[in-house]
Every structure is written in C-alpha cells, then in structure tokens.
Amino acid sequence: MPDLSDDALSQAIAAAAHDAPYPDGRPGRFLTLDAVAALARECGLSPRRVEIAALERGVCPLRYARNLRAFTMAEQARLLASCAAMVGLGGLGGGLLENLVRTGVGTVRAADGDIFEESNLNRQLLSDRAALGVPKASAALARAAAVNPSVDFSAQAGFLDRAGMDALLEGADVAVDALGGLVDRPALAAAARQRGIPLVTGAVAGYTVIVATVPPGASSPVELLAGGGGTAAEEVLGCPSPAVMAAAALMAAEVVRLLAGRAPALAGKALVADLEAMRFDTVTF
Amino acid sequence: MRLLAGLARQAASAPPDGRLDLADGETVASLAARCGVDPAAVGTVLVNGRAAGPEVRLAPGDDVVFVPPITGG
Numbered sequence: 001m002p003d004l005s006d007d008a009l010s011q012a013i014a015a016a017a018h019d020a021p022y023p024d025g026r027p028g029r030f031l032t033l034d035a036v037a038a039l040a041r042e043c044g045l046s047p048r049r050v051e052i053a054a055l056e057r058g059v060c061p062l063r064y065a066r067n068l069r070a071f072t073m074a075e076q077a078r079l080l081a082s083c084a085a086m087v088g089l090g091g092l093g094g095g096l097l098e099n100l101v102r103t104g105v106g107t108v109r110a111a112d113g114d115i116f117e118e119s120n121l122n123r124q125l126l127s128d129r130a131a132l133g134v135p136k137a138s139a140a141l142a143r144a145a146a147v148n149p150s151v152d153f154s155a156q157a158g159f160l161d162r163a164g165m166d167a168l169l170e171g172a173d174v175a176v177d178a179l180g181g182l183v184d185r186p187a188l189a190a191a192a193r194q195r196g197i198p199l200v201t202g203a204v205a206g207y208t209v210i211v212a213t214v215p216p217g218a219s220s221p222v223e224l225l226a227g228g229g230g231t232a233a234e235e236v237l238g239c240p241s242p243a244v245m246a247a248a249a250l251m252a253a254e255v256v257r258l259l260a261g262r263a264p265a266l267a268g269k270a271l272v273a274d275l276e277a278m279r280f281d282t283v284t285f
Numbered sequence: 286m287r288l289l290a291g292l293a294r295q296a297a298s299a300p301p302d303g304r305l306d307l308a309d310g311e312t313v314a315s316l317a318a319r320c321g322v323d324p325a326a327v328g329t330v331l332v333n334g335r336a337a338g339p340e341v342r343l344a345p346g347d348d349v350v351f352v353p354p355i356t357g358g
Contacts, residue, residue, distance in 0.1 A: 088358060090358060091357075091358050092358040093358075178358060179358060180356065180357055180358035181356050181357075181358075182354075182356040185356070202358065203355045203356050203357055203358060204355065204357045204358060205290040205291070205353065205354075205355040205356075205357050206290045206291055207290075208289045208290035208352070208355060210352075210355055232353075232354045232355065232356045232357065233290040233291050233292075233326075233328075233353035233354060233355055233357075234355065234356065234357025236291055237290055237291045238357075239357040239358065244357075244358065247358070272289070272331075272350070272352070274287070274289055277287075281331075281334065281350070282334065283331050283334040283335065283336075283350075284334055284335055285335070285336055
C-alpha cells in the first residue's frame, strides 16, 4: 500500500494499538513489536516510519514507553528521524551503539576496520569469545539488528581516511568520536567542522574519563587535553571497563540530547570524571 | 591540586590531601616542579576549570588539576 493516505495510516495504527497504563499510571496507547512489524508489512513502510507515524498520533511503541518522560513523544519521533555518524566500534563505540539503538536513534552510520582480539574482551561490549577474529562492523550489525530492527544501522568494515569521514558524515545530524588513540581524531573533528555539525568526543585513561561536545566551528577540548606530547596515559594505565562504559554512556546522553533537538550540556566544555575519587568536574576551554 | 590518571604515582613530593601553601610568585610550572610532576607527562593543566599555561600565576584557593594526555577508548 505505497499510496497509503494519512487517514488510512491513522486508522491502521489505531486498530493495532492497545490501551495500557504508563509506569506512572497515566493511560497510554501502545504498539507492541509484533504490531509494528505487522503494520510495516501491511502499510509498505519501514518499521522506523511506522514508529514515527505512531508517535505523531500519540501512540507509543511499547519499547520506548520507559524513554518517556525523559523525552516527549515529539522528541522520540525526532530521535527516530535523526542520524548519528560514529567512527569506531570498540570500547566507546560498542557502548554508544547499545545506547543509541535502545534509545531509538533512527539512523546510525558507523565505521571500524578492526577485528576483535582477546585484549578487547576487558571492555568492548560487542566482543565476546565467539567474536574473536570477527570484524567489529559485523558484530555491530548483528547486535543492532538483534536489539532494535527499527534502527537503520550501517557499518563499514574499514578504516576511514578524511574523504571517507566526509562521506560518513554526509546528512548526519551529529558526529560521534568513538576512536581510540589520537591519530584519527583531528581528521574527524575537521570533517565535522566542515559539515557544520556538532561532534561529541570522549577519551579514557585508567579511571579518568573526558567527555566533551564540540559545537560547529569550535576547537576540540580532547585535542587540548591530549596536547603537550609525551606518552598517552592509557598506554600505562590501560582502559578499564567501568571507565570506558561510563564514557560511552556520558557521550550517548549528549548525542541523544542533541538529536532530540536540545542544546548540548557540554558546549565548549569538557566533563572530567575521576572514577578513583568519584569526582566529576566540568571544565571550560 | 589534583593529579589525574596516574600522575600522582610519579609525583613523589605531592601532598596526599592535595593542599599546599603557595610560595612567593608560585606558577603552574613551579608548583609542578616542587611536587615532582614530570612536565613531559602532563597534557593539560586546569586552573579553576580553565586550561592554563606553565607561566600562569597561582593565587590562594586556586584549584589546579594536572591531566596527562588521554586518548584511550
């Protein structure tokens, strides 16, 4: 039914929805996973379009029921219509992907040319014993599809040069720096600057975490923090799981906030989290 | 003052509670030197939440954070 009218879509969604209370007791109208899939087939739409249409009509896909009131229905619909472009599917990228896909960011594009190895198992969410030797991009595709098939997720199994980053960021609303090391970060920051989109970036060494949002045109605090030369601290201290997962979660909160249409919490600022002392500071650059 | 991400392990003369009296004309660089912080191991210094160069003069009550280069993920 490619020429489905608005009225017909509204009727189909109304017929497929069920009444139930939200966790706080408010009455609500919901669509189950099966209902979304059936509507997608019936209406010739992607599951993502069905979910957006439902939210626009006050019907919440059940999988997002506990996203509300962190987000309004309009913001949830906006998230499903938004696009994040992420470089890196290791420690930061795996945690970010999990958060973005569960939240319902509609389109996520990623790239990583690595395969999983044993030294990734301490922190990288997408890695497990069966994934050793598997491209990180392949594991990410399987995970995203298993968690939320409504998300239009694509992952390139390759390391991107500047031109590749430019292409990945085309049409994206936010760029996400989930890279390890410093080598490729300046190119991604430059690509985001050229596209005129914000960049959410983060890094970890031991139990120290840095997360920052770089508004279009601003300089990256992570470049500043990584400045001064010398050995990067993570080569001595490593990247333990709690620090990496915390960095990914903090970055995801900023990415989702931006994609929902809100102002960034860290514009021109960096959050420095010291998980040894359990101290969080916001610093200005 | 605070030393993040392993810098404390190298800085033998840093006070454990992070509090110290300022010397006359104390700067970021002189503070680092008398605490045993290796300048080559420092990426950025934050004074009261703002990036500061080695020549920056310190005042009583300043909050100084030494951060090594951090790029892991």
